[in-house]
Amino acid sequence: MRSGFNVLLLTGILISLILLSNPGYAEPGPSKINTSIYVYNIRGFDVSTGQYSVDFYLHFKWNPDEVPTNISDQIASFDLMNGRIDNQKSLTNEPGNIWLEVSGTFNKQVDLKDYPVDTQTMTLELENSNLNNTALIYVADTNESSLDKDVQVLGWVIKGWDIYTTDHFYPTFGETYTRLVYKMTITRYISILFKTVLPAMILLIIGLFAFLIPPADLFERLGLLIAVVLGSFQHHLAVSGTIPPAPYLTLIDAIMVTNYITQGFIIIISIYLFRQEEERGIRLNKVMPFVTIALAIIVFVLLWTFV
Numbered sequence: 001m002r003s004g005f006n007v008l009l010l011t012g013i014l015i016s017l018i019l020l021s022n023p024g025y026a027e028p029g030p031s032k033i034n035t036s037i038y039v040y041n042i043r044g045f046d047v048s049t050g051q052y053s054v055d056f057y058l059h060f061k062w063n064p065d066e067v068p069t070n071i072s073d074q075i076a077s078f079d080l081m082n083g084r085i086d087n088q089k090s091l092t093n094e095p096g097n098i099w100l101e102v103s104g105t106f107n108k109q110v111d112l113k114d115y116p117v118d119t120q121t122m123t124l125e126l127e128n129s130n131l132n133n134t135a136l137i138y139v140a141d142t143n144e145s146s147l148d149k150d151v152q153v154l155g156w157v158i159k160g161w162d163i164y165t166t167d168h169f170y171p172t173f174g175e176t177y178t179r180l181v182y183k184m185t186i187t188r189y190i191s192i193l194f195k196t197v198l199p200a201m202i203l204l205i206i207g208l209f210a211f212l213i214p215p216a217d218l219f220e221r222l223g224l225l226i227a228v229v230l231g232s233f234q235h236h237l238a239v240s241g242t243i244p245p246a247p248y249l250t251l252i253d254a255i256m257v258t259n260y261i262t263q264g265f266i267i268i269i270s271i272y273l274f275r276q277e278e279e280r281g282i283r284l285n286k287v288m289p290f291v292t293i294a295l296a297i298i299v300f301v302l303l304w305t306f307v
Contacts (some may be wrong), residue, residue, distance in 0.1 A: 030137045031067040033060050033075055036144035037124060037163060037182040045122065045153050045186070048244040050110040052122055052153075053086070055103045056182075059144060064095040072096075074130050080104050081125040081168075081179060112243055115250040116188060116196040119159070124182040127168065132175040138165050140180060147184065156186040196239050200255050203232050204296065207263045211289045215273035215281040225267050232259045254303040262296045 041055035060075050067075075076090070076098050083106030092099035104124070112118055128136050145163045152158070161184045168179045207228045210221045236256040243250070249257070269288055273281040 030133055030135055031062065031071045032137050032139050033062045033067075034141045034144075035060055035138045035180055036141035037180075038144075038146050038148070039124075039151060039161075039182070039184070040148040042122070042151055042153050042184075045120070045156060047110055047112075047120075050108045051105060052108070053103070053105045054122075054124060055101075056124065057091075058100040058102050058126075059141070060098040060100075061141070062096050067096075071131065071135060074128065075136070076100065077129040078126045079129050080106065081127055082106050082108060082123060083125075110244075112246050112250050113248060115243055116192045116239075116252055118251075119185060119187045120156075122153075122184045122186060125179055127177045127179050131177075133167060133178045136178065138178045138180040140165050145182065153186055155188070157189060159185045159187055161185070196252050197255060199235050200232070200252070200259055203228050203235065204259050204262060207259075207266055208289055208292060210266055210270060211285055211292075215270070215276070215285050216278065218270060218274040221270045222267065225263055225270070229260070229263050232256060232263065249303060249307045251304070254300055254307070257303055258296055258300040261299050262292060265295055266292060 036059045038057040038059075039054055040057065043053040043055070045052040062072070062075070064072065072095070076093070083104045085102060085104050087103040089101045090098070091101055106122070106124060108121065108123060110120060128138075140163045142163060147158070147161045161182065163180070163182045166179050166181060167176050169176045207225060210224050213221045213224070215221075236252075239252055239256075266288075269292075273285055273288075276284065
């Protein structure tokens with residue numbers, strides 16, 4: 001009897017191994033949904049708030065024979081993770097094929113460290129509302145996704161776009177969701193340099209012209225330098241008013257602070273030269289423009305690197 005029991009036990013184990021090795025009995029993996037985004041309109045980009053509105057087509061595509069019904073019924077249910085849906089319209093809703101037209105308002109943290117030559121990114125980030133990555137995975141369709149050739153962002157140049165997926169873990173729930181990200185990279189027009197950096201450089205050069213005035217004519221020098229300092233303040237306020245306050249120095253801030261320090265240095269040197277003997281003052285005055293330029297470069301590098 002014992003031998004018969006052993007035979008039955010071995011037979012049961014063998015059958016179990018055969019069943020487990022059969023792919024048909026393996027636990028099904030997550031459903032893969034090909035997803036594409038076609039952006040056809042961008043309604044502004046507000047640097048002060050990092051807010052922008054985008055109109056786009058969203059396409060979900062899959063094999064109905066490979067995706068269970070309880071999964072396919074929830075494919076069109078998604079959340080915009082960095083914005084809100086303003087309007088959504090279903091264009092096609094067929095097994096394995098869903099087209100949506102979506103309008104949304106999005107937010108993105110703005111980095112103004114390099115202003116006015118900064119580059120910003122505008123993203124559309126979405127996740128399924130209910131299904132984590134054990135049930136559903138977005139597959140970014142790079143062939144079908146695109147950016148309409150007529151899309152423009154006022155005041156910016158669109159450098160390119162990309163679409164990809166990433167996993168986002170929620171420690172509170174202990175779950176990971178697949179996040180689809182459509183990213184656009186924008187940069188400012190080069191003409192902004194003529195409105196921001198060029199005037200600052202001209203003010204700096206005008207300050208250097210003070211060394212063309214004889215050291216003995218102190219009041220003429222001071223009059224020129226005070227006018228330059230006041231002009232620098234006015235220009236700095238005008239430029240800063242176009243961007244939100246930042247807890248760090250932007251590129252234009254570093255340039256303007258360098259300008260202030262340089263003009264202050266020229267004022268101090270002018271007073272010092274005025275108090276020297278005429279011959280010594282003239283001799284030192286000849287080298288001071290080079291010292292001032294070197295100081296300006298050092299100050300700018302220190303500000304831009306460490307502040």
